Amino acid sequence: MHGLFTNADGKKVIHKTDAEIEKMRASNLVVSKTLAYVASLLKPGITGESVDKAAEEFIRDHNGRPAFKGYNGFPFTLCMSPNDVVVHGFPGKREFLETDVVSIDCGVELDGFFGDSAFTFAFEKVEEPVMELLRVTNTSLYKGIAQAVAGNRLEDISFAIQNYTERENGYGVVRELVGHGIGRSLHEDPEVPNYGRRGKGMLLQEGIVLAIEPMINMGRKEVFQANDGWTIITRDRKPSAHYEHSVAVRKNKADILSDHSYVNEAIKNNPFLKEISLKS
Ligand code: MG
Ligand code: MG
Numbered sequence: 001m002h003g004l005f006t007n008a009d010g011k012k013v014i015h016k017t018d019a020e021i022e023k024m025r026a027s028n029l030v031v032s033k034t035l036a037y038v039a040s041l042l043k044p045g046i047t048g049e050s051v052d053k054a055a056e057e058f059i060r061d062h063n064g065r066p067a068f069k070g071y072n073g074f075p076f077t078l079c080m081s082p083n084d085v086v087v088h089g090f091p092g093k094r095e096f097l098e099t100d101v102v103s104i105d106c107g108v109e110l111d112g113f114f115g116d117s118a119f120t121f122a123f124e125k126v127e128e129p130v131m132e133l134l135r136v137t138n139t140s141l142y143k144g145i146a147q148a149v150a151g152n153r154l155e156d157i158s159f160a161i162q163n164y165t166e167r168e169n170g171y172g173v174v175r176e177l178v179g180h181g182i183g184r185s186l187h188e189d190p191e192v193p194n195y196g197r198r199g200k201g202m203l204l205q206e207g208i209v210l211a212i213e214p215m216i217n218m219g220r221k222e223v224f225q226a227n228d229g230w231t232i233i234t235r236d237r238k239p240s241a242h243y244e245h246s247v248a249v250r251k252n253k254a255d256i257l258s259d260h261s262y263v264n265e266a267i268k269n270n271p272f273l274k275e276i277s278l279k280s
Contacts, residue, residue: 013181013189015207020113021248021257024183024209028115028246028258030064030108035119036262038078038106042121043272044098048080048091059108067107067114067186074230079105079118086174086215086223086232086240087118098125098272101134103242107186114186116211117258118244121267122274130218130239131274133171137216137241139279140164144194144212148247148254152204157212158196165216166195172221174240177232179213182246204249209257213244 016024037058041051056077059066066077074088081089081103082096089103096102105118120134140161147156165171179192190202194214217223219238226233234240248255267273 013202013208014183015205016183016209016248017207020183021207021209021255023111023113024115024246024248025257027064027108027110027113028117030059030062030110031106031115031117032259032262033062034058034106034108035104035117035260036266038104039119039121039263039266039273040270042096042102042123042270044123045095047093047095049093052076052078052080052091055106062110064108064110067109067116068105071186077106079103081105081231081240081242083239084234084237086217086234087177087242088230088232090228090231096123098123099127101126101130101239101241103240105242105244109186112184114182114184115258116182116186116244116246117260118213118242119260119263120241120243120276122276124272124274126274131276133216133218133239134241134276135279136165136169136171137214138243138276140214140216141212141243141245142278144214145245145247145254145256148204148210148212148249150204150206150249150251153199154190154192154201154204155196156198156201157210158193158201159198161214162195165214172217172219174215174217174221174223176223177215179211179244182209182211206250208249209246210249211244211246213242215240215242
């Protein structure tokens, strides 16, 4: 989950101490393990609603609080966004199909600090063009993260994601939704768009923590919001993908606080899911 595009006037970027970043690593570890637990449950025929309930229990068993539940009235623990749903989908009574892709976003508050990470899963019969969208979007996340180093500018991250997904691969970068700062609040300044110009935006300094989250459409970039006031869907109804990490800006290399290795291991052990490899 992430901030809608809002006016940032009057807000400011909050730098974190090393001790605070370690607390955020701990909250993100619960997020990462929750996503892996979710990956172990996914199979055709299961409902989003049942997975959501299990995820909430898992988070509370690990002393966390589901960060999305109740956030601006959001009614669930997870955002669950299948196929043409970009983000902010409701887990529901629909049973998953072996041809589905589903983006699952998870946030946890632990010891006063938030973690936030997302992953798009592919069931066993997802076709190659959609698998390619997932690989490119996942890879774009790491291209963005590589720019999250002190001395760079914020839009170096944005440019890296847009250049790779839109210019090099011809996909649509969603404009209305962006990444965000994160810390004692789920959404802090700055906004982190997935499009931008190299060398523009605020100077990145050590201690800034960002949730970087490309939302990439297979077709056109345009989206609309469903009548529930949350669910964001592609206008052309083609699939969309979403990968997210919480990342601390450091001097030479970004420090990724969430960890998809747990998810990737769970996918490997689940015969109903396909692995999402990074592109080299
Ligand atoms: Mg998120
Ligand atoms: Mg987020």
